[in-house]
Amino acid sequence: MSFYIPDYELEKIIEEDINPLDLTSQIMKLDRFNAKLAYKARHDMVLCCTEEAERICKILGLEVISYKRTGSYVKEGEVFFEAKGRADNVHLAWKSVLRLLEGYCGMATRTYEFVTLARKYNENINVVTTRKNLAGTKKPTIKAIVAGGAYPHRLGLSETILIFDEHLAFVDGDEELKYVLKEMKANALEKKIGIEVDNFETGIKYVKMGFDYIQLDKVDSKTVEKFVKAAKEITPNITIVAAGGITIQNIAEYAKTGVEVIVTSALYFGKAADIKTIIEKID
Known part of the structure; x- marks a missing residue:
């Protein structure tokens, strides 16, 4: 998809959640470990903003392993995004990415269902x-x-x-x-x-x-x-x-x-x- 969302808007999403410290990860010293982060669909859905999720992960020091592109239709139980890196950075990315994906995948799926029903009749x-x-x-x-x-x-x-x-x-x-x-x-x-x-x-x-x-x-x-x-x-x-x-x-x-x-x-x-x-x- 030919679409651009600037980095500063993604950084606002990160800042809303972190600003500036993950206190739990800091006290648990999670920077001693490496971790893998993945997102899995709990129901059939149309994906959106996986490209922006990748960019958020990279801003926070993670390596993105794989993801399915915006507009992809995924089935219940399908893993569609994977990244890895230091465990404390994984925790930094976790909710910022999840909020982005849940909101806009929900909207994309709702749109898909609406358009599909409309075109059934016209x-x-x-x-x-x-x-x-x-x-x-x-x-x-x-x-x-x-x-x-x-x-x-x-x-x-x-x-x-x-x-x-x-x-x-x-x-x-x-x-x-x-x-x-x-x-x-x-x-x-x-x-x-x-x-x-x-x-x-x-x-x-x-x-x-x-x-x-x-x-x-x-x-x-x-x-x-x-x-x-x-x-x-x-x-x-x-x-x-x-x-x-x-x-x-x-x-x-x-x-x-x-x-x-x-x-x-x-x-x-x-x-x-x-x-x-x-x-x-x-x-």
Whole structure:
């Protein structure tokens, strides 16, 4: 995967746990021994951030023996990461690596299950995630959802053009909006321009106005299906996006509607992966 998380962010993860001393290992004089560190899946999962786990281990003086890459699917009981080194350094790495792996393997697995279910009903559907990730976690979060088969909806405000009601508060009616849309298309020729709506009638009005895509927010699946058919009759190439309140419990309903894109924040939140740590004394 073409992805980069800078060392200083990994060092923050280490610092949160150590800062600056492992008192137990120091008093037990574990620097007299060598040890092996391994992580084993307690259930089937999609891996994420094993590359960053390798880098944390190296920062802490360990030699990484082997690991499976981000995006790999591993079975229950499978060892997917191994490192070795001085026992006190193994203990320094132990929880920092485990926290990273459990959180983001959990997110990657949740994403994989969501995308797989959506594509069971619509093999061409795109699943994308919102900007509502936990503050300060964007890079590993995006890595996790990509590992699971989804993509970010918008990495930031400069990436796409999407009009919300909060923007329309500064537009004086539909006639001015038509002018604004014309100006936006002239000044952003390579960009699609979308608008979010929360009902069928407003959405159809904006289809006729010439928007490139319509984002339906918190609209029930039956209305979404009706909207897709009506919008495509007017503009066959328009893209329809469904967003708001879409979870693993109702994704099947929305995938069946014919929308091209599902936007969700649900993949960010849920159970961590369950990963067993194995630490063994070696010669």
